[in-house]
Amino acid sequence: MSQISSVGSILRTFSFIWERWYKQKFPLIAFALLCANLLFAPAIYAAASGTLERQAAWAIGILLLLTVVLVGYLFIVVFQPERF
Numbered sequence: 001m002s003q004i005s006s007v008g009s010i011l012r013t014f015s016f017i018w019e020r021w022y023k024q025k026f027p028l029i030a031f032a033l034l035c036a037n038l039l040f041a042p043a044i045y046a047a048a049s050g051t052l053e054r055q056a057a058w059a060i061g062i063l064l065l066l067t068v069v070l071v072g073y074l075f076i077v078v079f080q081p082e083r084f
Contacts, residue, residue: 014032034062041061044057044060044064
């Protein structure tokens with residue numbers, strides 16, 4: 001139960017920061033993606049069975065996250081073109 005409450009407090013913190021961050025959201029988004037890469041890079045490194053270097057695993061994780069963000073953006077652009 002403590003993990004669920006800690007995740008909830010982290011989400012509340014991120015929502016508070018998101019609401020207060022008025023003009024420049026890019027640094028916050030970049031920071032969130034790099035933090036999310038902390039989850040992906042070790043998994044990629046472990047799946048490669050030591051054949052990849054750590055830097056390559058981090059690069060693949062960042063490319064994976066950027067690909068997901070681009071797919072999401074293009075999905076929104078295709079299905080809601082009147083917003084753009």
